[in-house]
Amino acid sequence: MIRRPVAGVIRRGAVVGAATGLLVGAGASADAASDSALSDPVVSGVTVNSGHDVIVGITHNVSFPVTVTGSDDSGLLAADVDLKGPHGGFYTTDAMCESGTACTMVFTVNAHPAPGSDDPVDLANANAGTWSVDTLVDANDGDSVYAPNVGTFALKRAAQLTVNAAPEPVAKGAWITVTGKLVRANWDTYRYAGYAGRAVKLQFRPKDSSTYTTVATVTTSNTGTLSTKVNAVRDGYWRWNFAGSATTGPAKAAGDYVDVRP
Template sequence: MSRYVALMGDRQTGGRESSSPARTARRGAVVGAVAVVLVGAGASADAVSDTPVSEPVVSGAVVNSGHDVIVGITRNVVFPVTVTGSDDSGLSFADVDLKGPHGGFYTTDAFCETATSCTTTFTVNAHPAPGSDDPVDLANANAGTWSVDALVDAVDGDSVFAPGAGSFSLKRAAQLTVNAAPEPVAKGARITVTGKLVRANWDTYRYAGYAGRAVKLQFRPKGSSTYTTVATVNTSSTGTLRTTVKAVKDGYWRWSFPGSTTTGPAKAAGDYVDVRS
């Protein structure tokens, strides 16, 4: 699986370091300053060891403002990851890795915008990249729960590595259609409501039927803004839906899918049926 390239320099994964020029220069300056202070002041080892040292702390990571990341087949999906923490000198820089099922991996880094917060942005996709021999970043097997690892630097040069600082769900986008017929229909007669549930296939760059899923049939009376569930129907082997209901009043019919561990939710646009006495 191809990786999203870090925005600043290359990552050395074994040592959990980023080799961006700005970061390397900053660390060198801090080390050099410490050496000058120690030599110039003639500080003893005992004096240094008695000085309290505050280590940076990572308190957590929030992905996409707490929402699932849902990816289709044609567009890039851009979302933020915010790492929070603290240090007496303030936080300075963060490397962030996203790790998912079956080798899913993205990495990038950013300077912290406040002393306690570092936000970086990720771009993921599952569509062909023109001219690329490895045209896809995501595969179907990558859908599911992902974890967040963070390596955070403080202004004074201290660092902390926080594996599993957060988690989120990366899901395949779903779509639903609906058709209610006949229309118009006599009051008390039965109407047939059909539809189809499909979801993004990150391996083929197409949408395909989602089989064996429970989908709710909902109705909204004319003049109302609220849908009520009338029935629950399972999709066929090709993702199709079909049921019959009695026509009682004018209104809108739709299918609603709540989503699954690997697939986002979907709602069909309401199909209006005119019921005549």
Template sequence: MRLALLGTGVALVATATGATAAQATDGGAGDIRIDKVVVNGGKPVVVGTTRVVSAKVSVTATDDSGIAKTTYISAFGPTPNFAQVWDDDITCVKKSATTSTCTGTLTFDPTAATGFVGNSAAGTWKLGTLVSANDYDYIHRDAATTFRVQRDTRLTTNAAPEPVKKGRTITVTGVLSRADWDTNKYAGYAKQKVTLQFRKKNSSTYTNVKTVTSSSTGTLKTTVKASQDGYFRYRFAGTSTAPAIAAAGDYVDVR
């Protein structure tokens, strides 16, 4: 199964010349300018294995005659991954006589039967756009901004035995996994540094205990000495292709 990366209502529709917007080059005419481009509120787009994820894109532009429309919003990542929204699905709202913000939505569907290469989609994407003004000035940029597409992560923690006598050994296990867009399942994330943390009973702050490396199957295991009541959890700092995550704390009663 491949990760389908589609614009709202369209996917890789060819232009009149037979090329896609992603194949355009930077250029324009007149004094129109793009002021700001934001993808997904400035956060990475995190995609799991089954749920369709939508990422809102806003393009703010200015021209002395006012903004007429945004013809396309196109996102292209590691080859051959691509997503696009055309003007029929882009809404422009005036902020002033000269400035408008145009918004569209890119859709990421990990369960679709058609689309592009799965796991290769994770990484840095470029966001391109074409904006025109009422006086026919226009501007197009292949990389008006960049954003990340990441494979969703999961993390568990289990501390045992519970309860335990003070001074005895506690074994803390867990599993770090991430979305596999080729199989639409979660798979162990191997050889990753994960931090074991501890929070005292009646405290709201976790402190670092030690660093543990996940196995080839994503499993985590380490031991500590029981000293006081509290919560253990694993925390993963994330990578460029997988988001940070902290597991729920597992309480240990020390007697």
């Protein structure tokens, strides 16, 4: 079941971090008041996508888990979770807790058209970046607690890289030209487009090694293209490696093998 909680509404419980007052009536003890306050459920944290960025392309739905952890003397029952991103990005869902201390739900996002859907979910480029997590947790005894901004995560546009090293084969000591292109998902047009002005590492792995070493760093052109010349010393693989940005995921090209002849 999907619900959309009204902002600011708190059900039967406390707001995490809010100052609270307790009126003790005639005959009530301070100890009893303290015990009552301790009975409110507590939200201790949230984990999104097992701690990894959520990276979305232009053709497939991406599903990821969100786990809220906490405690209550009666055990946790259920949780509502809202994900809020830049420029009005918003997802919400709820789930019953799988234990008295953890509640896991799965979100599905996409950046491609969903014609015919009753509730299409469609990301825009402006939604990429840091998202925050709000949660409302219910305990088995009827108490609830609202925890705003209990965590953050990154929702990013997918990136892709190509590479070509030429000529091949090549004589030892000669120059080769390594080209490529960095593109990223455009969630507004449902296509991949060149990513301009990005620093990308050129890396080399000798034929008899499993380790790549950075040889140079090149900035992409205004269309995302890359090009540089390197000296051919020995047989091996050349690739481009992009570390990612605040809005875009990382990408590595598959190594292009160059045969260097004496």
